[in-house]
Amino acid sequence: MAIKERKEREKADMRNLIIDSATQLFLKQGYDKTSIRNIAEDIEYSPATIYLYFKDKDEIFYVIHENAFAILDKQFRKHDVIENPYERLIAVCKTYVRFAMENPDYYDLMFIMRAPLSQIKSEEKWNAGNCAFEYLLQTIDACLERKLIRPADKYVLSIAVWSFGHGVVSLHVRERLCVMGMPDDVMLSMMESSLNFFLASLKA
Template sequence: MRRLILDTAMKLFIEEGYDAVSMRKIASRIEYSPASIYTYFADKQDIFFELHNEGFTKLFRKQTDVQGILDPVQRLLSHGRAYLEFAFENPQYYDIMFIVRHPGERIIKDNTWECGMRSYDLLKRNVSECKNAGYFTNEEVDAVAFILWSTVHGIASLHIRQRLAIMELNKDYFTNLIENTLKLIRNLIR
């Protein structure tokens, strides 16, 4: 039942966007009364937090798939590519994971963000291994990891929230956004 609710919520969210996910719409799709949902979830925020968790499971799988790459710099770049690909392929998941307010409020309330930290720790490990291989010699692992995350998140969130829509003018650069970004990041690594 929980599954059914979550799947329906995600389906609505993906098909029709955030505003389409109302308790009543979920309920009517599964032919239940709106009140029934509250047997399985405390509130709407709860549903979104669960979907947020599932998004992280998907992202983490995509990122671990790439951990086999031996060269640490190539591994770090592929890690970044996996992140950006995930964001561009699953904009709705990305939205709840990193942009929508609801999960952010829960992160504060719980004072923990397990799934988020798991992904971030993987990034830090990859940065750290680049450092061991002689890169980022003057920088702290934490600082580098954070700025890399910020950069890819910046691209993803500007795109998802439509702030790059008119940028299509400079199509040269923006058609191959991910690869160009990674190339530029590669150039900065030394």
């Protein structure tokens, strides 16, 4: 392996090590209580090393967001093959729920944890996050065009669908539904049924 290629691989490995450590510390301690020094101690490097890769912890948090939303968006895109947009909307909502069930830590970081989003705001466009929302928006727009759901502003409908899904998922991720004493597979079925019931109320 050429020296340049080895250095590039080592650089990528270090970035991934920092991101993995930061993710776990954010989840364990919270964003505010996690510092660059904490991350450095966790990976047994100096804080100066981390600053060679990231300007601050906001940028690290941004990368974690980008990675997580890219995974979610990729799962959404698998539904391009579903010709009927209403059926595609149902599939997207189920994917959203399953993503949260399978990746509760990522979901917490993406949608629940309070943390400064200055890095996102400083970007010209938040590509990963926008792509995921745009897929929902385009699917709802297609439903409206084919008169499969009742007429309404597509942005209002998109936020309504997202908010309902987020509410149900958040109750599970933050373990508020544990009082129901249901196994995870039964809980998943119940959450998907709740979304189907909500989506049915939108039908024309």
